[in-house]
């Protein structure tokens with residue numbers, strides 16, 4: 772490793788801002804997902820050095836998406852289950868890009884009736900693998916209308932909160948690891 776590179780890599784231990792996009796996959800009128808996505812943004816924002824923002828697929832526009840996704844380090848997909856799958860709008864949004872998803876972690880919050888949205892997440896795990904994303908094992912699966920909420924409508928159920936904490940912890944760990952990995956890879960493959 773040359774001197775310049777050693778110096779650049781050494782400075783890599785600096786704490787960097789981790790920017791996380793929370794993708795709200797339902798675009799339906801009266802959607803239940805909106806409050807959950809806002810909850811996730813708030814949860815993430817409680818961690819130091821984390822910026823979290825809502826990516827509402829109702830506002831999906833290819834130009835803005837193409838500009839923003841490369842800037843983000845990690846994602847949470849908040850998805851309902853529709854006919855044992857996930858919304859078509861989400862597939863379109865994921866398929867619209869390739870490289871900007873690569874080597875970034877993604878976590879899932881799902882909701883539905885009979886399986887709490889878990890079937891939608893299982894399908895998504897296949898899709899994000901092809902996008903070279905790292906799917907976080909810990910996830911939140913909520914039964915619509917059956918979990919406790921606080922005065923803001925956010926989940927207050929102990930089990931859900933425990934799952935959410937585990938999910939966030941894993942996402943941040945992978946997020947920082949892969950942020951550094953991408954950075955070092957960019958340094959080592961940069962033209963001399």
Ligand SMILES: Cc1cc2nc3c(=O)[nH]c(=O)nc-3n(C[C@H](O)[C@H](O)[C@H](O)COP(=O)(O)O)c2cc1C
Nearest residue numbers: 797799802803804851852853854855883884885886
């Ligand atoms: C077209 C459609 C299909 C659905 N299919 C399923 C399903 O297969 N399994 C399930 O558990 N819930 C199913 N549901 C229930 C949804 O998961 C639930 O209504 C949820 O609130 C939808 O998310 P949204 O309100 O954010 O759009 C379906 C709902 C819709 C509208």
